Amino acid sequence: MIEKGRTWKFGKDVDTDVIIPARYLNTSEPEALAQHCMEDADPEFTRKVAQGDIIVAGKNFGCGSSREHAPIAIKAAGLSCVIASSFARIFYRNALNIGLPIFESAEAAEKIQQGDMVEIDESSGLITNLSRGETYQAVPFPPFMQELIKAGGLVPYVAGKAGKQASHV
Amino acid sequence: MGMTITEKILAAHAGLDQVVPGQLINARLDLVLANDVTAPVAIKEFKKLGRDNVFDRSRVALVPDHFAPNKDIQSAEQCKVMRDFARQHEVENYFEIGQMGIEHCLLPEQGLTLPGDCIIGADSHTCTYGAVGAFATGVGSTDLAAGMATGEAWFRVPESLKFFFYGDKWHHWVGGKDLILFVIGKIGVDGARYQSMEFDGEGIRSLSMDNRFTICNMAIEAGAKNGIIAPDEKTLEYIKARAKRDYKVYKSDTDAKYAEVFEIDVAEIEPQIAFPHLPENTRPVRESTHVKIDQVVIGSCTNGRLEDLQAAAQILRGRKVHKEIRLIVLPGTQQIYRQALAEGVIDALVEAGAAVSTPTCGPCLGGHMGILAKGEKALSTTNRNFVGRMGHPESEVYLCNPAVAAASAILGRIASPEEVA
Numbered sequence: 333m334i335e336k337g338r339t340w341k342f343g344k345d346v347d348t349d350v351i352i353p354a355r356y357l358n359t360s361e362p363e364a365l366a367q368h369c370m371e372d373a374d375p376e377f378t379r380k381v382a383q384g385d386i387i388v389a390g391k392n393f394g395c396g397s398s399r400e401h402a403p404i405a406i407k408a409a410g411l412s413c414v415i416a417s418s419f420a421r422i423f424y425r426n427a428l429n430i431g432l433p434i435f436e437s438a439e440a441a442e443k444i445q446q447g448d449m450v451e452i453d454e455s456s457g458l459i460t461n462l463s464r465g466e467t468y469q470a471v472p473f474p475p476f477m478q479e480l481i482k483a484g485g486l487v488p489y490v491a492g493k494a495g496k497q498a499s500h501v
Numbered sequence: 502m503g504m505t506i507t508e509k510i511l512a513a514h515a516g517l518d519q520v521v522p523g524q525l526i527n528a529r530l531d532l533v534l535a536n537d538v539t540a541p542v543a544i545k546e547f548k549k550l551g552r553d554n555v556f557d558r559s560r561v562a563l564v565p566d567h568f569a570p571n572k573d574i575q576s577a578e579q580c581k582v583m584r585d586f587a588r589q590h591e592v593e594n595y596f597e598i599g600q601m602g603i604e605h606c607l608l609p610e611q612g613l614t615l616p617g618d619c620i621i622g623a624d625s626h627t628c629t630y631g632a633v634g635a636f637a638t639g640v641g642s643t644d645l646a647a648g649m650a651t652g653e654a655w656f657r658v659p660e661s662l663k664f665f666f667y668g669d670k671w672h673h674w675v676g677g678k679d680l681i682l683f684v685i686g687k688i689g690v691d692g693a694r695y696q697s698m699e700f701d702g703e704g705i706r707s708l709s710m711d712n713r714f715t716i717c718n719m720a721i722e723a724g725a726k727n728g729i730i731a732p733d734e735k736t737l738e739y740i741k742a743r744a745k746r747d748y749k750v751y752k753s754d755t756d757a758k759y760a761e762v763f764e765i766d767v768a769e770i771e772p773q774i775a776f777p778h779l780p781e782n783t784r785p786v787r788e789s790t791h792v793k794i795d796q797v798v799i800g801s802c803t804n805g806r807l808e809d810l811q812a813a814a815q816i817l818r819g820r821k822v823h824k825e826i827r828l829i830v831l832p833g834t835q836q837i838y839r840q841a842l843a844e845g846v847i848d849a850l851v852e853a854g855a856a857v858s859t860p861t862c863g864p865c866l867g868g869h870m871g872i873l874a875k876g877e878k879a880l881s882t883t884n885r886n887f888v889g890r891m892g893h894p895e896s897e898v899y900l901c902n903p904a905v906a907a908a909s910a911i912l913g914r915i916a917s918p919e920e921v922a
């Protein structure tokens with residue numbers, strides 16, 4: 333799959349309270365969460381983004397809480413994926429489990445500027461900056477993730493295994 | 502080749518003799534946990550899995566603590582989803598209001614987290630249980646749903662970092678909170694990303710279980726997958742009074758491999774403050790006394806245990822909370838609450854002017870029971886001081902230990918306990 337969109341740039345250590353403030357966690361409806369996505373970093377964010385846009389950020393994106401509401405809010409707000417120098421562990425897991433593609437590339441995170449048009453090839457991890465004519469290589473997904481992604485996320489993956497003996501990955 | 506305690510627990514739960522960092526394993530789980538924020542999402546996913554039952558009714562724990570007692574209609578609906586699920590699946594460890602507590606104070610107290618366990622929780626501070634020598638890590642709701650259904654989860658075996666605390670020249674009023682804030686200040690909020698933080702040394706051995714829970718609780722604040730302390734006599738004394746099933750004590754081999762070893766003299770550590778808006782922005786209290794505050798919170802899964810309340814009461818007894826300060830105290834569990842009542846701790850706090858609440862996460866995540874207005878500053882014994890964590894995005898949160906919180910409540914600004922003791 334190819335993702336293509338305009339980029340929105342954020343700094344390092346973007347935490348889950350910025351992605352979706354805890355005060356809105358009394359619901360888990362994706363549409364309701366989407367309205368407050370990145371609100372504490374940019375109150376206008378959800379009004380400005382278009383379907384398919386991409387978040388670009390520095391190191392440790394998604395640090396803090398384990399709330400799956402964070403990748404859900406990003407996905408429901410219409411963003412196609414996140415590129416960052418690195419991701420916090422639980423966010424990384426959650427994003428792939430719910431089907432939000434994420435890409436790790438320090439070079440891309442540094443060189444992409446706010447508003448650049450960017451295209452990403454999910455299978456190879458190749459990121460093309462259409463505005464600047466540059467390419468960057470993201471870390472490809474580890475093998476177990478490729479399996480999960482192929483199945484469409486953790487739930488279909490486990491549902492597919494139902495009845496079969498649990499295997500050691 | 503030697504293994505760390507984390508590697509040994511993971512190997513045992515994957516049915517393997519040996520694991521190495523980076524290896525992907527599928528592990529058997531001893532306990533899976535969710536709360537009123539994460540369970541509704543997990544339950545929705547669970548229903549898609551086509552399983553009739555949870556893998557083991559005695560190994561699932563569901564705790565309404567974040568927005569409970571129900572803050573509003575929406576949170577009431579969330580709690581209801583979880584309660585209905587618990588009843589339908591006869592989940593043994595569902596704790597209703599009146600018996601509940603903040604999950605990470607409650608589960609160890611109930612003997613549900615034991616040495617050698619492999620535990621996942623849909624809450625990032627699940628790493629708290631490392632204090633009893635368990636491998637415990639936070640996951641998202643989808644992972645939790647799969648865990649509830651299968652009793653298994655996949656893991657990438659983490660590298661380990663060792664934090665060795667030596668010496669016995671402790672600064673006065675230093676506790677587990679200061680040790681962990683000091684470490685996070687040193688390595689940063691992603692200093693242990695994807696890794697295991699193992700705490701060891703005579704400095705750790707000399708600390709109580711309450712202090713050890715505080716340390717492991719905040720491992721996630723350095724990005725770690727888990728925090729862990731090998732069991733000793735203190736751990737076993739704590740566990741023996743509570744365990745209802747078998748457990749196994751693991752220790753790291755002397756030739757276990759670490760990505761890095763940090764040696765810290767406890768004498769280096771003064772009471773710490775983490776400034777907004779990251780737990781890594783630490784400074785000694787003595788360099789922070791210029792900060793005027795509006796609210797003080799003592800509680801949470803980090804510092805809502807009996808010793809924390811005792812430390813606060815020791816300072817507040819016979820004194821008054823500053824007239825411009827709102828002091829909110831949240832005991833971690835009903836049991837802690839009752840013990841604090843019996844010991845006169847609650848009375849001392851209330852007499853000093855504290856508002857004492859039933860156990861809840863409440864203000865820790867800006868949920869309810871003490872939200873900050875624009876421009877307000879809180880000093881809190883909780884674990885996160887992110888932007889907007891306790892209320893308005895332009896409010897500020899400073900983190901500290903309970904004694905510092907109590908002293909500051911008296912003086913109306915960040916203060917060292919020595920200034921009032």
Ligand code: SF4
Nearest residue numbers: 603801802862865866
């Ligand atoms: S007390 Fe705070 S950090 Fe702990 S579980 Fe509750 S919300 Fe999370």
